[in-house]
Amino acid sequence: MKRPLILITNDDGAEAKGIHVLTRLMMQIGDVVVVAPDGPRSAQSNALTVTHPIRFTKIEDKDGLMRYSSTGTPTDCIKLALNEIVERKPDLLVSGINHGSNSAINIIYSGTMGAVLEGCENGILSIGFSLSDYAFGADFSYFESFILQITRQALQNGLPHGTCLNVNAPVGKIAGIKVARQCDGRWTKEFAKRIDPQGRNYFWLTGYFENHEPEAEDTDEWALAHGFISIVPAKIDMTAYQAIEGISKWEL
Amino acid sequence: MKRPLILITNDDGAEAKGIHVLTRLMMQIGDVVVVAPDGPRSAQSNALTVTHPIRFTKIEDKDGLMRYSSTGTPTDCIKLALNEIVERKPDLLVSGINHGSNSAINIIYSGTMGAVLEGCENGILSIGFSLSDYAFGADFSYFESFILQITRQALQNGLPHGTCLNVNAPVGKIAGIKVARQCDGRWTKEFAKRIDPQGRNYFWLTGYFENHEPEAEDTDEWALAHGFISIVPAKIDMTAYQAIEGISKWEL
Numbered sequence: 001m002k003r004p005l006i007l008i009t010n011d012d013g014a015e016a017k018g019i020h021v022l023t024r025l026m027m028q029i030g031d032v033v034v035v036a037p038d039g040p041r042s043a044q045s046n047a048l049t050v051t052h053p054i055r056f057t058k059i060e061d062k063d064g065l066m067r068y069s070s071t072g073t074p075t076d077c078i079k080l081a082l083n084e085i086v087e088r089k090p091d092l093l094v095s096g097i098n099h100g101s102n103s104a105i106n107i108i109y110s111g112t113m114g115a116v117l118e119g120c121e122n123g124i125l126s127i128g129f130s131l132s133d134y135a136f137g138a139d140f141s142y143f144e145s146f147i148l149q150i151t152r153q154a155l156q157n158g159l160p161h162g163t164c165l166n167v168n169a170p171v172g173k174i175a176g177i178k179v180a181r182q183c184d185g186r187w188t189k190e191f192a193k194r195i196d197p198q199g200r201n202y203f204w205l206t207g208y209f210e211n212h213e214p215e216a217e218d219t220d221e222w223a224l225a226h227g228f229i230s231i232v233p234a235k236i237d238m239t240a241y242q243a244i245e246g247i248s249k250w251e252l
Numbered sequence: 253m254k255r256p257l258i259l260i261t262n263d264d265g266a267e268a269k270g271i272h273v274l275t276r277l278m279m280q281i282g283d284v285v286v287v288a289p290d291g292p293r294s295a296q297s298n299a300l301t302v303t304h305p306i307r308f309t310k311i312e313d314k315d316g317l318m319r320y321s322s323t324g325t326p327t328d329c330i331k332l333a334l335n336e337i338v339e340r341k342p343d344l345l346v347s348g349i350n351h352g353s354n355s356a357i358n359i360i361y362s363g364t365m366g367a368v369l370e371g372c373e374n375g376i377l378s379i380g381f382s383l384s385d386y387a388f389g390a391d392f393s394y395f396e397s398f399i400l401q402i403t404r405q406a407l408q409n410g411l412p413h414g415t416c417l418n419v420n421a422p423v424g425k426i427a428g429i430k431v432a433r434q435c436d437g438r439w440t441k442e443f444a445k446r447i448d449p450q451g452r453n454y455f456w457l458t459g460y461f462e463n464h465e466p467e468a469e470d471t472d473e474w475a476l477a478h479g480f481i482s483i484v485p486a487k488i489d490m491t492a493y494q495a496i497e498g499i500s501k502w503e504l
Contacts, residue, residue, distance in 0.1 A: 047361075053454040075297075075361075122438055160495050
């Protein structure tokens with residue numbers, strides 16, 4: 001069997017520790033093309049660059065590994081890769097390893113997961129990996145063997161149409177893996193208000209995640225809080241099918 | 253009954269025609285607070301501003317209408333509104349009217365729909381309105397009475413937990429309304445490649461939407477192509493529940 005072609009991106013930038021770890025791991029499985037932002041693009045969701053043009057630059061070219069950086073968002077990187085860089089459709093897209101968790105509602109804000117949704121949309125087996133540690137020098141070592149195993153199983157078993165994986169790991173030793181659902185919760189107290197030297201207010205994003213179902217044992221937040229890796233299968237079809245019948249009865 | 257408090261945003265900017273039309277319509281229903289970007293933020297998805305602080309400025313203050321512009325993304329605008337601006341939780345969030353369709357997969361890229369997902373996440377009845385016309389001076393007149401009717405019905409009937417609405421209208425006369433699902437499809441040929449005066453490549457985002465199921469009559473794309481308004485109920489829980497059992501059998 002031919003070695004799989006693996007496309008990698010992230011939202012922490014092409015030189016973040018997490019993407020270097022992920023690249024080293026994926027080179028054990030296949031040929032790797034990295035197309036990643038040229039600096040941090042955290043919380044860029046599925047943002048696209050539409051008001052100005054973007055570029056990409058080759059930063060490494062060796063046997064089995066090509067690396068490019070781009071001025072765009074993570075989703076731009078995947079679009080550039082698929083339209084302008086790779087010779088054939090990749091067999092796999094992996095994104096990360098993100099410095100910081102993308103569990104629960106964070107899937108909708110994350111640039112790392114935005115890239116995964118973009119890959120999925122294009123019919124590519126796509127997985128996002130995130131570690132619950134924002135530190136620049138975060139320790140990914142406990143996560144590594146699980147990333148290899150999850151990736152190999154995904155390549156072997158495939159995923160249903162329009163489905164991708166959001167994989168998050170706790171800090172430190174890992175108790176095992178839970179296949180989970182996205183936890184219900186939201187962010188609160190989201191801004192730090194400051195006053196500039198001219199006396200005008202400005203606001204930094206911050207906040208606390210409020211878990212609305214801390215007792216539920218089938219969520220990604222529960223898994224992480226109990227030392228497990230969470231695997232949440234995610235859909236790009238956001239339709240709330242169960243709501244269609246009710247709305248069809250409205251007086252419209 | 254007290255007049256509902258209605259929060260409005262968009263991704264085309266606080267002075268786009270579409271948001272002025274929506275504001276005028278919503279003032280027939282309740283008290284209105286607009287918090288919208290200070291310029292275009294199309295395709296900003298659920299992007300958040302994390303690398304620099306953001307601000308907001310009051311731009312209008314009259315009976316039943318407060319308007320603010322912000323340096324942030326549409327999702328930032330909703331977070332600012334809920335955390336720093338409104339006195340109580342709004343009864344309704346409406347976003348738009350977007351200049352351009354947000355049907356099918358465009359829901360994941362749209363800043364207008366990003367704001368809707370953000371409102372939904374915060375437990376607010378949230379609706380995005382988009383017209384399939386990108387023009388600066390687009391004609392929203394055929395859409396207006398439908399927007400009022402859909403909004404009134406949503407306020408009267410409510411929506412299930414974690415569910416919001418993505419409403420799109422065709423250009424010109426409207427044949428009626430279809431409650432629909434998100435069409436399966438993707439963008440192709442996404443970049444226009446240009447060469448700068450220094451001989452280096454740069455890339456503008458462009459592309460064509462490829463409908464993967466043009467014959468299916470229950471999709472938003474079908475509705476729009478046949479002159480109908482589409483209403484797609486969308487969920488913020490992206491879990492692919494049907495995939496959980498299969499993945500649980502992987503060798504992990």
